[in-house]
Structures are given as C-alpha cells and as structure tokens.
Amino acid sequence: MRAMAPTRIPSTPVDRELMRGAGPTAVLKLLERGEMYGYELVEAIDKRTDGILAMGQSTLYPLLYNMEAKGLLASRWSEENARPRKYYRLTAAGRKRLAADSLQWRAVAQAMGSLGVVYALS
Amino acid sequence: MTQSTSSTLPRDIVLLIDTVVSRTRLRRHERADIHRELSAHFCDGIAAGESADELLAKFGDARESAKELRAGAIAKRPPMDRALRQLRLAAGWGLVASIAVYGLAIAYLSTQKPVLSFDPIARFQASLPKAVAGEEAWVIYKQGLLLLADRSSWAPDGSLNPTGLVFNECGGDRSDAVCVGANCTPAFVDPDWERHCKALMERAAGLELLSLASRKATLGCRPAHTWEASDADFFPLEQFNSLSRETAFPLLNVRLPHILLLKKAGRMLAADAVFALEQKDGGRFVRNISAMIGTSMHAEEDGILVSQIVASGIRKAASACIVIALASHPQTLTDDQLNSLAQRLREIPDSAYQLDLSTELLSLQDVMQRTFSDDGNGDGIYNPAYATALMATLYGGPSAEQVVFTPSEQTIAVLLSPFGAAVMATRKETNALCESLFSKTEHQSTLPLWQQTFDHADEFEELVRLKSLGLEMWFIPRLLVPAHANAASTRRRAQSNTHAAQIAIALEQFRRANAGAWPTSLDALVPAYLASVPADPYTGKPVGYAIANDHPLVWSVGEDKIDQHGIAAQQQDERAPEDWIWITRNPNATPSSASRETNEEPA
Numbered sequence: 001m002r003a004m005a006p007t008r009i010p011s012t013p014v015d016r017e018l019m020r021g022a023g024p025t026a027v028l029k030l031l032e033r034g035e036m037y038g039y040e041l042v043e044a045i046d047k048r049t050d051g052i053l054a055m056g057q058s059t060l061y062p063l064l065y066n067m068e069a070k071g072l073l074a075s076r077w078s079e080e081n082a083r084p085r086k087y088y089r090l091t092a093a094g095r096k097r098l099a100a101d102s103l104q105w106r107a108v109a110q111a112m113g114s115l116g117v118v119y120a121l122s
Numbered sequence: 123m124t125q126s127t128s129s130t131l132p133r134d135i136v137l138l139i140d141t142v143v144s145r146t147r148l149r150r151h152e153r154a155d156i157h158r159e160l161s162a163h164f165c166d167g168i169a170a171g172e173s174a175d176e177l178l179a180k181f182g183d184a185r186e187s188a189k190e191l192r193a194g195a196i197a198k199r200p201p202m203d204r205a206l207r208q209l210r211l212a213a214g215w216g217l218v219a220s221i222a223v224y225g226l227a228i229a230y231l232s233t234q235k236p237v238l239s240f241d242p243i244a245r246f247q248a249s250l251p252k253a254v255a256g257e258e259a260w261v262i263y264k265q266g267l268l269l270l271a272d273r274s275s276w277a278p279d280g281s282l283n284p285t286g287l288v289f290n291e292c293g294g295d296r297s298d299a300v301c302v303g304a305n306c307t308p309a310f311v312d313p314d315w316e317r318h319c320k321a322l323m324e325r326a327a328g329l330e331l332l333s334l335a336s337r338k339a340t341l342g343c344r345p346a347h348t349w350e351a352s353d354a355d356f357f358p359l360e361q362f363n364s365l366s367r368e369t370a371f372p373l374l375n376v377r378l379p380h381i382l383l384l385k386k387a388g389r390m391l392a393a394d395a396v397f398a399l400e401q402k403d404g405g406r407f408v409r410n411i412s413a414m415i416g417t418s419m420h421a422e423e424d425g426i427l428v429s430q431i432v433a434s435g436i437r438k439a440a441s442a443c444i445v446i447a448l449a450s451h452p453q454t455l456t457d458d459q460l461n462s463l464a465q466r467l468r469e470i471p472d473s474a475y476q477l478d479l480s481t482e483l484l485s486l487q488d489v490m491q492r493t494f495s496d497d498g499n500g501d502g503i504y505n506p507a508y509a510t511a512l513m514a515t516l517y518g519g520p521s522a523e524q525v526v527f528t529p530s531e532q533t534i535a536v537l538l539s540p541f542g543a544a545v546m547a548t549r550k551e552t553n554a555l556c557e558s559l560f561s562k563t564e565h566q567s568t569l570p571l572w573q574q575t576f577d578h579a580d581e582f583e584e585l586v587r588l589k590s591l592g593l594e595m596w597f598i599p600r601l602l603v604p605a606h607a608n609a610a611s612t613r614r615r616a617q618s619n620t621h622a623a624q625i626a627i628a629l630e631q632f633r634r635a636n637a638g639a640w641p642t643s644l645d646a647l648v649p650a651y652l653a654s655v656p657a658d659p660y661t662g663k664p665v666g667y668a669i670a671n672d673h674p675l676v677w678s679v680g681e682d683k684i685d686q687h688g689i690a691a692q693q694q695d696e697r698a699p700e701d702w703i704w705i706t707r708n709p710n711a712t713p714s715s716a717s718r719e720t721n722e723e724p725a
Binding site: 037038039040042043056057058059061062063064065066068069070077083084085086 | 156158159160162163165166167169170180181182183186187190191193194195197198199
C-alpha cells in the first residue's frame with residue numbers, strides 16, 4: 001500500500017470547544033521563555049500557529065485573568081516603555097501545569113496519529 | 123495614564139473600550155485595570171501598523187467580550203470575596219423567590235374569603251328564654267325605672283339626654299349608696315343618704331313596679347346590636363345605634379344598656395331595703411330583697427358573661443343587705459319575714475353560681491367565621507385583612523366607629539395576610555382550644571371553690587409559652603378569652619354570700635326560739651334552721667363560728683386558707699392575710715373583711 005501523502009493543514013481557526021482546551025496550553029508555552037504583554041501574546045499565537053489558534057482580546061484577556069486567578073500566571077504593570085503594558089509570566093504552578101499539559105497533548109497527538117487523524121509524531 | 127493612553131486612540135476604539143468596560147459592571151478598580159490594559163493593547167496594535175478597523179474586527183462582539191472579561195475578573199477575586207458574592211447572589215435570588223411566593227400567597231389568600239355559615243344574632247336570640255305573653259318583665263321594669271329616674275335625664279323638649287337615664291337622686295348611680303361602712307350601717311356614711319331616702323319615698327311607685335317586674339317569668343328583652351325606636355325615651359338610641367356595625371361583628375356589638383339599668387335597679391332596691399330597715403318596715407325590706415334576687419335572675423337571662431357577673435353582684439348585694447339587717451335591725455323582721463327570706467334564698471338555683479359560656483363561645487365562633495376562611499369542614503386559615511374591623515370593635519372603645527382603618531392600613535393588613543395565615547392557629551385549632559378552655563371553665567364553676575383546680579389564665583399562658591410565636595398563634599383567643607379567666611371563681615364565690623345570709627337568718631331564728639341565746643355551734647342550727655352547715659369555700663370544712671362580745675361571728679379562712687379565728691388583719695399585722703368575715707355585729711371586730719365583701723359593687 002502506498003504511503004499516505006501529507007495533507008496541507010488549512011489555516012482556519014479551530015473550533016471554540018477545542019480552543020478552550022488548547023488556548024491555555026498555548027499561552028503557557030509562549031510564556032515559558034519569558035514574560036509577555038497582551039498584544040504580544042495575541043500576535044505570537046497568531047504567527048506561530050499560522051492563525052490556527054488565533055484569539056481575539058475577548059478570548060485572550062478573560063483567559064489570562066482565569067489563569068492568573070488559578071495561580072498559573074502572575075502579572076505586573078510596566079511603565080518602562082512609552083506605553084504602559086501589563087506583562088504576564090509563568091509561575092511555578094504554571095510551569096508544572098505546562099509540563100502536565102504538554103504530556104497530555106503529546107499523548108492526544110500520538111493517539112490521533114495512530115488513528116490517522118494527524119501524522120504520527122516522530 | 124489611562125487617559126493619556128486612550129487619548130491617542132481613534133474615537134471608535136475608545137468608544138468600544140468604554141462600552142466594553144462599562145458593560146462588565148465590575149468594581150471601579152477592576153474596570154480601570156481592564157480599561158488600561160485594553161487601551162494598551164489597542165495602542166500596541168496601532169503602533170504595530172494595524173488599522174483601527176482591523177483591530178475592531180479582531181476584537182469581536184463587545185457584549186460577549188464584556189461578559190467574558192467580567193467572568194475572568196471575578197475569577198481573579200479572592201475566594202472569600204467570591205464566596206460573599208455567591209452568598210449575595212443566592213440571598214438576592216432567595217429574596218426574589220420569597221417575594222414571588224409571598225405575592226402568590228397574598229393572591230391565594232385573597233381568594234380565601236370568610237364564609238358566613240350562621241347568623242349569630244339569630245342563634246343568640248334563639249337561645250333566650252321564650253317570652254310568655256303577659257309575663258315579660260322588661261316593659262314593667264322600664265315603667266318603674268322611668269318613674270325613678272332624675273328629671274335631668276330628659277331635655278326640656280322631652281328628648282332623652284345623650285347620657286341616658288340618670289338615677290342620682292335615688293342612689294342608683296352611687297356604688298356606695300348601700301352596704302358601706304364597717305359597722306354595717308350604710309345609711310350613716312353616705313352624705314346623700316337623706317336625699318336618696320326622700321326621693322325613694324316620693325317614687326315608691328317606681329320601686330313597686332320594679333318589684334312587680336322581678337316576679338315575672340322572663341325578662342322578655344331581646345338584646346341586639348340596634349334598639350327599637352320605641353326605646354327612644356329609654357336609651358340614647360342615636361348613640362347606641364350609630365355605633366352598631368351590621369357588617370362587622372354583630373354579636374360583639376350587641377348593646378346591653380338594659381343590663382346597666384338592671385344593675386341600677388338593684389342598687390335602688392338595695393337602698394330602699396336599707397331605708398325600709400330604718401323605717402322598721404320589714405315587709406318592704408323583704409319585698410326589695412326578693413325583687414333584687416328576681417332582678418338578678420332576669421339580668422343573667424341572656425347568658426352573656428357580663429350579664430352573669432352583674433347578676434351575681436345584685437344577688438351579692440341582696441345577701442349583704444340581709445346580713446346587715448340582721449346585724450343592725452333584727453327586730454324589724456318578723457318570723458314570717460325571716461322564713462320568707464330564707465325561702466327566697468333557697469329558691470336560687472345552683473345554676474346561678476355556675477358559669478354559662480355558650481354565648482361567649484358563639485361570639486368567638488362568629489369572630490372566627492368572619493376572620494378565617496372556610497374549607498367546608500369547619501377548618502380554615504386566618505386572614506388579618508378581615509380582622510381590622512375586629513380590632514376596631516375591640517379597641518375602639520365605646521365609639522368603635524371612630525377607629526376607621528384607612529386604605530393604607532387595609533393594604534398593610536392584606537400584605538400581612540400570609541404572615542397571619544402561617545403563624546396563626548387554624549380555625550379548627552382555635553375553635554378546639556376555645557371549646558376546651560370554656561368547657562373546663564364551665565365545669566370548674568360547678569365545683570366548690572376548694573375543688574377548683576383549673577386555672578383558665580394559667581392554662582392559656584402555658585399554651586402561649588409552648589411555642590415561640592404562641593402570642594401570635596392564639597391571637598383571637600388572646601383578645602377575647604382572658605376576660606373569662608376569673609369568672610368561674612367569681613360566680614361560685616357569690617354562693618358564699620348567700621350562705622352568709624342563710625346563716626344570719628338561721629342564727630336569728632335560733633336566738634328567737636331560745637330566749638336570746640346564740641347557738642354554741644352552727645351544728646345546732648341543723649336541721650331546724652339550716653339544711654346543713656355551709657362549708658368554708660376555701661377548705662370544704664365547716665365555716666368558722668364563735669361568739670364574740672355576746673354576738674355571733676362567722677368567717678371563712680379566706681384565700682390564704684389560714685384560720686385566724688375571725689380576727690381581722692388590722693388588729694395584728696396589716697400585711698397579714700385576713701379571714702373572710704361573713705357575719706359580725708361588733709363594729710370594732712371587723713372593720714375590714716365583711717365590709718369589703720359587702721362593699722363590692724354589684725358588678
């Protein structure tokens with residue numbers, strides 16, 4: 001049997017329910033390397049996921065507030081630049097959560113790969 | 123900072139931010155934080171080269187955004203803060219739900235209207251003795267009273283004054299016209315006594331009519347909440363009838379002016395009896411005493427509690443007059459007259475010392491049928507909205523019409539209706555309680571005082587104490603029942619006055635038959651002069667008897683049940699309890715008890 005050729009992934013935003021699970025992990029992942037402010041996060045998610053996980057302010061900021069409430073993120077206002085910005089960073093609990101979520105997503109991706117929904121991860 | 127940041131943004135974006143922030147309905151500092159962050163976000167977008175339209179398009183729906191931001195900001199609040207918010211929310215919804223339920227309850231109760239299942243006036247009047255033509259006393263009483271009344275009772279044009287008939291001249295309005303004084307000689311302590319005697323002598327015809335009336339079989343007066351026009355020269359009709367309330371509580375509003383007049387008739391008969399003693403007219407004395415007893419029987423004919431109390435008072439005064447007569451003017455009465463008095467006292471039935479609360483119960487049941495709903499099985503729920511007229515009747519005093527409930531007060535009553543229905547005992551419970559209390563109280567009155575164990579007031583207080591809202595639960599009984607608390611003992615106590623009079627007569631009869639010697643004990647009076655020695659009402663043992671200063675002394679140990687051998691408290695210690703002196707001839711020996719007992723107003 002001929003191997004199945006890889007299919008181009010359409011760059012359409014994912015379903016809202018799927019986003020509900022993927023959004024927090026994406027934010028945690030982006031903040032792993034350092035603190036970022038809201039617009040920066042929106043742009044980063046958009047660019048790095050090719051728009052698939054793109055989220056507007058109406059989704060991002062409530063998400064950030066919730067994660068902050070759960071202790072996964074911490075924030076601070078910075079007046080150092082021309083404009084004031086609110087920076088978010090990972091907390092220890094956030095890092096722990098990111099590690100756990102990464103494992104779960106990996107497992108999901110493998111399972112989906114096994115089923116042929118996505119390419120199996122190497 | 124926020125201001126300066128947002129001032130660089132396009133107007134549409136500023137408007138969007140303001141709208142979203144405003145719609146979050148968060149606390150001021152939370153809104154300020156979101157406003158600042160969104161402004162920074164849009165500034166970053168503009169700085170990155172995005173157009174206002176692009177940014178607005180990416181933002182999404184303002185309403186949805188505000189909702190999400192609100193949820194997120196609330197999630198950031200401290201746990202205690204969120205818990206309090208949840209509590210407030212729950213309380214708010216609880217309040218809304220309660221108000222809704224309460225409103226529904228008001229609506230439901232407004233459909234639960236009282237149903238009048240019986241006519242209390244008709245039932246009451248059906249309970250009155252059947253009048254026999256020619257044997258009705260009331261018409262004759264009226265004629266006698268009109269003759270005895272002061273001329274000042276009528277205005278110059280002949281119309282009755284608003285105060286009604288006045289009997290000042292004959293002593294009918296004086297509670298102390300007779301039976302006053304430590305030495306049982308009432309005439310000498312009443313400054314108006316001579317004036318009364320003169321008036322009584324001039325109006326002897328009126329007294330004779332009272333006496334004639336007292337011998338009739340029935341009173342023949344049918345109390346109602348309005349009086350006939352034919353009574354216009356007798357009662358201040360305008361005053362009485364204007365107070366009546368056809369739509370309120372007719373039985374509670376039944377007017378009893380005739381009872382007051384019979385009470386005054388009793389006083390005038392008593393005054394004339396004492397006057398007869400002074401004139402050494404034993405026949406008139408006996409006639410007046412007999413008339414007092416007959417009047418008392420007529421007074422209680424309607425079965426209303428106050429009538430029974432008035433009747434007891436009139437009989438008590440008659441007995442006191444006999445004791446006074448035999449203490450101060452024994453020679454005035456012949457043997458036959460003594461026999462006649464003894465016979466008249468024996469004719470008083472035991473029911474005259476018992477309590478009949480059937481009319482009171484009927485009255486309560488009428489109140490219930492007008493303030494409770496009716497489920498057709500004798501049960502129902504109380505509704506304060508129908509009780510405002512009751513309150514006016516009870517608290518309005520003599521002019522209940524003056525207590526008019528305004529629409530706002532009526533509205534308050536309607537608003538209180540669910541509370542009343544929830545707290546108040548049901549109609550069946552209230553009825554059962556009243557029947558039980560009344561039945562026990564009536565039974566008590568059939569027993570001698572020393573056997574009376576049921577305390578109406580204590581029993582009711584205990585019931586009220588059993589529940590935290592007892593006072594409210596038994597609202598209707600609490601308003602109307604306490605008046606009956608002491609009625610059983612009051613009625614039975616009056617029997618002792620009769621016994622005192624019977625002993626006084628028997629002692630005098632014995633003395634006459636034994637050459638002026640008093641018996642050594644009351645047993646010597648049995649059976650020739652007394653059927654038996656009356657028992658002390660407080661112990662059940664024979665009453666005390668002694669010869670003091672060559673005169674008989676008869677006493678009961680009194681409420682404290684301590685026998686002080688008929689010695690009055692004042693001679694020992696003012697604070698000491700006293701014996702209840704029934705008979706004495708020594709003015710110094712009993713300055714208190716006997717006079718007080720006989721001093722009491724008929725009612």
